[in-house]
Amino acid sequence: MxxxxxxxxxxxxxxxxxxxxxxxxxxxxxxxxxxxxxxxxxxxxxxxxxxxxxxxxxxxxxASYWVLKLAFIITIGITFFMIWANLAVGLIGSGPHAGNLMYIVIYLIVAIGTLRYYSNPSKMVYVMLATIGGLILLTIVAFLAGMQNYHASSASEILMVNGFFIVPYAIAAILFRDAARKLKSKN
The missing domain is CATH 1.10.287 (Helix Hairpins)
Structure with missing residues (x-):
């Protein structure tokens, strides 16, 4: 109650x-x-x-440890920013097209993985790694599909945008790993 x-x-x-x-x-x-x-x-x-x-x-x-709290804050914050930026201006080029719709897969990886494993920091490491892998795959698909040639897009922009999102997810993965180690040593 x-x-x-x-x-x-x-x-x-x-x-x-x-x-x-x-x-x-x-x-x-x-x-x-x-x-x-x-x-x-x-x-x-x-x-x-x-x-x-x-x-x-x-x-x-x-979250019982500040490290775990920080990992969740980074995960939530960067995912919010990715969705907001994609809705506002698009992450690949501008406007609603296949390049920007591909990011839905990234949101689903984070959302489903977090809902499933939020209580297990060691599994959250894998959610973050899957998210990073998804962003890398999305970048490769964007280049193979020639999305760097879209209006208001370029190869360097696609690399920088996806790299910008990969870094905080990698930091969150490290923090989740540290939280998992603290929980394991406590038990």
Missing amino acids: ETEMKLGKSALTVAIVTILLLMIPFVAMQISGEVDWSFMDFAIMGTLIFITGMAYVTLTRF
């Missing part, structure tokens, strides 16, 4: 923070014509912020 009340309070806090963050573009729309969000933009971003906030609250509450 106490856990349910804490989770309810956390959900309310996350909902309030989500609304406050959505007020930024809403107010900007009133002041400037350069910000033009549709209802769908607010709905998608609100959902993304709320889910990210709840993932943070749930996973960091479970």
Whole structure:
């Protein structure tokens, strides 16, 4: 009962923070014509912020060591940023096309792996390695498909963007490994 009340309070806090963050573009729309969000933009971003906030609250509450907490924060944060950037401008070129849709596989690897193994840091290492492998494979597919020739895209951009995301997942993998070692030595 106490856990349910804490989770309810956390959900309310996350909902309030989500609304406050959505007020930024809403107010900007009133002041400037350069910000033009549709209802769908607010709905998608609100959902993304709320889910990210709840993932943070749930996973960091479970984490018994600061190293494990930090690993979850990095995983959640970089995944949020990847989704947001892809929705906002696209990660390969610009706009909705196969190159940007391929990242859905990466989100699924992180989400399904984390839901399945959040309580086992040693398995979370494999989730991070699978995510890194997915990003490397995505990069290879992008080059084989000639996506470096898309409008507003280049070979160096594809390499830099995917490398940018690989690094934090690698750091999270190292942190999950360290947390697993601490848990093992404790038992």
